[in-house]
Amino acid sequence: MKRLLNTLYVTGKNRYLSLDGENVVVLEQQEEIGRVPLHNIQGIVTFGYTGASPALMGACAERNIDLSFMSGSGRFLARVSGEIKGNVILRKKQYRVSENEEESIKLARNFITGKIYNSRWILERAIRDYPLRIDVDKVKAKSVFLYQSLDSVRTCENSATLLGLEGEAASVYFSVLDELILQQKETFYFHGRNKRPPLDCVNAMLSFAYSLLAGMCGAALEAVGLDPYVGFYHTDRPGRMSLALDLMEEFRGVMADRFVLTLINKRTLKATDFLKKESGAVLLTESGRKTFLRAWQERKGEMIKHPFLNEKIEWGMAPHAQAMLLARHLRGDLDEYPPFFWK
Helix, strand or coil: CEEECCEEEECCCCEEEEEECCEEEEEECCEEEEEEEHHHCCEEEEECCCCECHHHHHHHHHCCCEEEEECCCCCEEEEECCCCCCHHHHHHHHHHHHCCHHHHHHHHHHHHHHHHHHHHHHHHHHHHHCCCCCCHHHHHHHHHHHHHHHHHHHCCCCHHHHHHHHHHHHHHHHCCHHHHCCCCCCCCCCCCCCCCCCCCHHHHHHHHHHHHHHHHHHHHHHHCCCCCCCCCCCCCCCCCCHHHHHHHCCCHHHHHHHHHHHHHHCCCCCHHHEEECCCCCEEECHHHHHHHHHHHHHHHCCEEECCCCCCEEEHHHHHHHHHHHHHHHHHCCCCCCCCCCCC
């Protein structure tokens, strides 16, 4: 159970929510483990399948408190909201901003600033932790380039230029990702990003991790009342969660790339966990996917300190925190959207 600003997050798998007077009560195995006054919160997000009492759902609807249900893995299931709710105003503001390039570029710059900043610190961490196992000069040169590109991103005024800057930064970062693979080099190597289908084991894992991350970001946006299909950086396409892709830019490196590197370097996954098809596509086997997902769930439970909120949260809560901050910015509570800066 964790409160972030005015939202209550209930992350335990076997926790049931009930109503006691004017309080939401959190129960685990029928024992009370916490309670929060309803007048102190504007939203509740619960993970798992245990659920909430009809009385609490009714009280939340009456008080315009969003009650969102997520699966244990973070997939959005449903939301209970009142008859009159500000989400329509929030979404109308989102749509207006998405149609205004001058406004959209401000948010897009922050998403990409977060992505490049975090990519750079992945390289800096590798230089610090493995100076004798990687080509330090090569990796440092790429880190310096990423640092210098941040100024160009911050002053960029149109989406086409920003797309070029982001693409160049991603290419520079990926050019040294292979240096960060320290074990099982005969099986796990990275010579560039490929997808649809992935043609090697590393790209197969990256694609799987990005898919999971996109789902997390989409669910987080749904939970705060935003439309995950209408973005500010990624253009709208039928069936594409453009805003979820915007939000996940900040997390690609720190949540997905680092996770894949950990699986390789700790030998959690091996060559036998992959299958190469006649078309050249490389896929995880069924047992490989299970191992991957088990490790992914464990990583989501690790604690970090949120750089803006200055509070300890689980890794899996980070997209939810950013979605909440984005909604607050669009509502006018924050002057600017604060990217997630990892270090």
